[in-house]
Amino acid sequence: MTEARIAEGRTALYRYYDAADSLLYIGISDDPDRRRDEHAVTAADTWYPLAVSRRVGWFDTRAEAEGAEKLAIKQEKPRFNSRFNQRRDAVLQLKDGARDDRRQRQGIGRKTNHTDAIVKHFRERIDSGEMPPGTRLPTRQAIAEQFGIGNTAVSRAYVELVRDGFVEERRAHGYFVLPAESRTLAIRVGRPVEVAAQLREAMTAEQIRELIKALSA
Numbered sequence: 001m002t003e004a005r006i007a008e009g010r011t012a013l014y015r016y017y018d019a020a021d022s023l024l025y026i027g028i029s030d031d032p033d034r035r036r037d038e039h040a041v042t043a044a045d046t047w048y049p050l051a052v053s054r055r056v057g058w059f060d061t062r063a064e065a066e067g068a069e070k071l072a073i074k075q076e077k078p079r080f081n082s083r084f085n086q087r088r089d090a091v092l093q094l095k096d097g098a099r100d101d102r103r104q105r106q107g108i109g110r111k112t113n114h115t116d117a118i119v120k121h122f123r124e125r126i127d128s129g130e131m132p133p134g135t136r137l138p139t140r141q142a143i144a145e146q147f148g149i150g151n152t153a154v155s156r157a158y159v160e161l162v163r164d165g166f167v168e169e170r171r172a173h174g175y176f177v178l179p180a181e182s183r184t185l186a187i188r189v190g191r192p193v194e195v196a197a198q199l200r201e202a203m204t205a206e207q208i209r210e211l212i213k214a215l216s217a
Contacts, residue, residue, distance in 0.1 A: 011065035012058050013072065016051040023078040024051055028065040032056050042142040047080040114149045118157035119164075126166050126177055133179035137167060165202060 012032045016024045016039075024047045029035035032054075039048050059065040073081045125131040138146070140154040158175055161167045167175045180202075187195045199208060 009061055010058050011062040012056050013065050013068050014054055014056045015078070016047070017053045017055070018050045019052050023076055025080045026069060026072050026076065026078045028062070028069045030062070038139055038142055042138060042146065043080070114153035115156040115160065118143065118154055119160050122161055123166060131177050133177050135177045137175040137177070139174065164198070
């Protein structure tokens with residue numbers, strides 16, 4: 001099989017190895033080359049700099065690839081997969097502890113709403129200027145892996161960020177931060193209190209004064 005994506009719905013199972021041919025990481029993707037570029041960013045401080053080779057196999061459906069991924073991780077025990085794999089490396093255990101601490105500080109944990117926590121995580125960084133307009137958000141899968149939560153919660157968070165006007169989705173390219181002046185809001189006209197709360201969050205005091213003046217005219 002080739003590494004090119006041959007048909008719609010086909011999913012690749014890929015493995016990364018270090019110079020000693022030790023297994024570093026196992027994953028699945030419908031586009032392993034794009035996923036490689038994402039790993040170069042999200043795993044830049046862990047396993048990606050160690051990787052010297054990659055092996056890819058294709059499955060007809062994503063469900064087949066997911067089943068093969070789970071089995072491969074359990075049996076082959078790659079060093080840097082946490083899902084389906086008990087961590088044994090002392091360095092990785094420390095990284096897991098640091099990740100759990102980060103999740104706790106950011107309100108991402110078992111007793112919180114993960115979707116709300118992810119929305120809060122990005123909104124704070126957008127509002128502070130840490131993520132300026134035009135910044136591309138990490139992929140949903142990358143965020144799910146980073147914080148050890150489900151893809152569904154992350155997907156819902158991204159939908160809310162779009163709905164609230166903080167980011168826009170560009171088909172086939174990802175999600176990007178919008179400048180404040182370009183933000184749009186989806187509002188429910190039958191809920192004035194809710195609309196007011198949304199506007200207070202999205203607009204400056206001066207903009208709100210101008211809006212009140214315009215509504216009164």
